[in-house]
Amino acid sequence: MLTPPGVAGSRSLEDGAAGDPASSGAAPRRVIQGRSPWLLAFERFRRDRFALVALGVIVLIVCAAIFAPLIAAGTGHGVNTQYSTAGLTATGLPRPPSAVFPLGTDDLGRTLLVRVAYGARVSLMVGVLATLLTVTIGAALGLVAGYFGRAVDTLIARAVDVMLSIPFLLFAIALASVVSVTPLHLGPLTLGQGVPIVVLVIGIFSWATVARVVRGQVIAIRNREYIEAARAMGASSWRIIVVDVLPNVLPTIIVYATLLIPVSIVAEAALSYLGVGVPPPTADWGAMIAEAQSYYQQAWWFLAFPSIALLLTTLAFNVVGDGVRDAIDPRATGFRP
Amino acid sequence: MITFLVRRLALGLLVMWLVTVIVFIIFYIGPGPADVARALAGRDAPPATVALIARRLLLDRPWYVQYGHFLWGLVHGNLGYDYFHDQPVTSIVAQGIPITLSLIVGAAPLWLFLGVMSGVNSAQRPRSFRDRFFTTLALFFYSTPTFVLGVLLILFLYYQLTIHGIALFPGSGFTPLTQSPLEWFRGLVLPWLTLALVTAATYTRLTRSSMLDVLGEDYVRTARAKGLSERRVVYRHALRAALTPIMTQFGIDVGTLVGGTVITEQVFGLPGLGWTAVHAIQEQDLPVIIGIVIVASAAVVVCNIVVDALYALVDPRVRLH
Numbered sequence: 001m002l003t004p005p006g007v008a009g010s011r012s013l014e015d016g017a018a019g020d021p022a023s024s025g026a027a028p029r030r031v032i033q034g035r036s037p038w039l040l041a042f043e044r045f046r047r048d049r050f051a052l053v054a055l056g057v058i059v060l061i062v063c064a065a066i067f068a069p070l071i072a073a074g075t076g077h078g079v080n081t082q083y084s085t086a087g088l089t090a091t092g093l094p095r096p097p098s099a100v101f102p103l104g105t106d107d108l109g110r111t112l113l114v115r116v117a118y119g120a121r122v123s124l125m126v127g128v129l130a131t132l133l134t135v136t137i138g139a140a141l142g143l144v145a146g147y148f149g150r151a152v153d154t155l156i157a158r159a160v161d162v163m164l165s166i167p168f169l170l171f172a173i174a175l176a177s178v179v180s181v182t183p184l185h186l187g188p189l190t191l192g193q194g195v196p197i198v199v200l201v202i203g204i205f206s207w208a209t210v211a212r213v214v215r216g217q218v219i220a221i222r223n224r225e226y227i228e229a230a231r232a233m234g235a236s237s238w239r240i241i242v243v244d245v246l247p248n249v250l251p252t253i254i255v256y257a258t259l260l261i262p263v264s265i266v267a268e269a270a271l272s273y274l275g276v277g278v279p280p281p282t283a284d285w286g287a288m289i290a291e292a293q294s295y296y297q298q299a300w301w302f303l304a305f306p307s308i309a310l311l312l313t314t315l316a317f318n319v320v321g322d323g324v325r326d327a328i329d330p331r332a333t334g335f336r337p
Numbered sequence: 338m339i340t341f342l343v344r345r346l347a348l349g350l351l352v353m354w355l356v357t358v359i360v361f362i363i364f365y366i367g368p369g370p371a372d373v374a375r376a377l378a379g380r381d382a383p384p385a386t387v388a389l390i391a392r393r394l395l396l397d398r399p400w401y402v403q404y405g406h407f408l409w410g411l412v413h414g415n416l417g418y419d420y421f422h423d424q425p426v427t428s429i430v431a432q433g434i435p436i437t438l439s440l441i442v443g444a445a446p447l448w449l450f451l452g453v454m455s456g457v458n459s460a461q462r463p464r465s466f467r468d469r470f471f472t473t474l475a476l477f478f479y480s481t482p483t484f485v486l487g488v489l490l491i492l493f494l495y496y497q498l499t500i501h502g503i504a505l506f507p508g509s510g511f512t513p514l515t516q517s518p519l520e521w522f523r524g525l526v527l528p529w530l531t532l533a534l535v536t537a538a539t540y541t542r543l544t545r546s547s548m549l550d551v552l553g554e555d556y557v558r559t560a561r562a563k564g565l566s567e568r569r570v571v572y573r574h575a576l577r578a579a580l581t582p583i584m585t586q587f588g589i590d591v592g593t594l595v596g597g598t599v600i601t602e603q604v605f606g607l608p609g610l611g612w613t614a615v616h617a618i619q620e621q622d623l624p625v626i627i628g629i630v631i632v633a634s635a636a637v638v639v640c641n642i643v644v645d646a647l648y649a650l651v652d653p654r655v656r657l658h
Contacts, residue, residue, distance in 0.1 A: 162352050166359070270482060273484050292488075
């Protein structure tokens with residue numbers, strides 16, 4: 001049976017009653033098998049053809065990111081190798097797609113195909129890490145605020161209000177640019193311009209929505225009988241939060257996480273487009289689009305391929321996110337982080 | 338109602354104060370006062386000049402003196418002076434605001450119209466071809482990063498049209514409304530379209546789900562049973578009830594966009610608030626960045642209060658919370 005680990009435990013009391021006869025060999029009688037909500041969700045997702053295609057696209061993009069060095073080896077060109085004679089025209093403009101440069105070259109005579117493939121690494125890495133950070137901070141604060149209530153709740157709710165009033169992009173570019181001049185020292189860590197600071201900036205400015213939603217859900221269930229029962233048995237607050245409350249808000253958290261990945265990818269690309277994200281010469285889609293904007297009249301490929309890659313990635317993640325949401329909560333339509 | 342408003346205003350002020358604290362922390366522990374003075378003085382400046390600049394900008398004083406000075410100015414409507422040209426930040430902000438507002442004023446009706454109409458059309462026949470068409474379109478624009486859409490519009494609607502002899506829109510730049518209303522309009526069509534298409538996608542989804550809820554209500558069935566035309570049922574009876582979440586989202590979006598048109602302004606070279614902020618950041622001109630961040634946050638806070646007040650006016654239950 002396909003159940004994510006960690007959830008199986010809390011569900012085993014209800015589902016286990018139906019038994020696990022599948023392993024007992026050739027039993028001719030029909031056995032009704034319990035299906036966990038997760039299995040039901042998985043089966044619903046499997047029937048969503050649109051989402052499956054998008055998942056296929058994501059797998060391809062992930063492969064491109066992982067095997068970027070192989071793509072580079074295949075063309076024989078490095079990510080940052082500049083072919084100033086072969087890769088640029090006599091007037092110093094990028095070269096159109098050809099057998100030697102499959103997607104053409106960029107303004108410095110670098111191979112676009114290789115750079116687009118390497119760009120997937122930054123996008124996916126930031127997308128996943130920033131989402132993890134956002135969801136971790138948001139869920140932790142939401143759980144604590146919702147469960148404990150009173151002063152803690154007020155404090156966190158005000159913090160959420162403040163975070164939602166702050167213009168994200170302005171603050172993010174300000175913070176990222178400050179850090180690029182003077183690196184931030186966090187204990188043994190030194191954060192300068194690059195992936196870690198972009199992840200941190202996106203995480204800091206996006207947790208509020210997650211916290212608000214999780215808090216609302218926790219408030220709705222914190223006075224249920226089974227929580228009171230756990231309390232009566234002497235379970236500590238932290239145990240109740242982790243063992244009894246968290247599994248119930250987990251579906252919401254997962255839906256938010258899948259829908260936040262494309263948002264984080266776009267945020268990273270936007271920061272790099274504005275020149276405060278991942279510094280050059282790292283291959284990055286946002287930065288490539290910014291550079292290509294000066295050459296769109298002469299070199300459409302330079303603008304087109306990074307744009308297509310970015311658009312395809314966010315589109316695929318959004319379709320999968322919608323599929324996951326419909327699968328986990330079939331009644332919800334159109335809700336968005 | 339009055340207590341509700343007072344409480345909401347107090348909360349807004351608290352939020353604004355916390356924003357100033359966060360801004361101050363970022364920039365105080367960020368570049369650090371010593372770096373700022375040195376950067377301003379230039380590479381070869383003698384230490385005396387650096388010290389003089391630091392003293393003049395209060396950079397040599399402890400943080401609470403600096404913060405107090407900053408807050409005092411803020412309360413009196415003074416956002417300080419920019420580091421490089423000694424211009425008051427308020428006048429720099431005042432130059433950017435008309436451009437950002439022009440952008441929002443034109444884009445907002447457009448996205449509201451596109452989003453609500455496509456959402457209503459989707460909800461009228463769920464799972465029909467029309468529904469799938471609009472939801473797919475919404476998903477596409479929702480996934481499109483603003484700068485990708487902006488650059489594509491420049492490529493096709495400006496460049497391709499212009500080289501084929503149809504120069505409808507300029508590629509970038511801003512003409513004030515007072516100077517030439519026609520040029521103002523022409524220059525803003527592409528930015529408006531960019532902003533509206535990207536934002537409308539959220540409204541399509543929101544309107545669709547909100548309308549689907551409302552169209553299932555009893556009173557809608559009653560309206561149909563009375564023999565009202567479908568158009569009247571949908572637009573007069575159902576849409577009115579479905580508009581509440583849409584208006585909330587609209588208020589929030591307008592507030593957020595005051596500081597959120599950064600990318601659109603950058604793509605189209607419109608020197609609004611966002612563009613000014615990006616340039617101030619490249620120059621490390623802290624007072625300007627701080628000023629714009631505070632103005633943009635204030636816009637969000639004010640719009641939220643307006644939305645809450647309208648809500649309370651429409652639905653008395655809200656006032657109790």
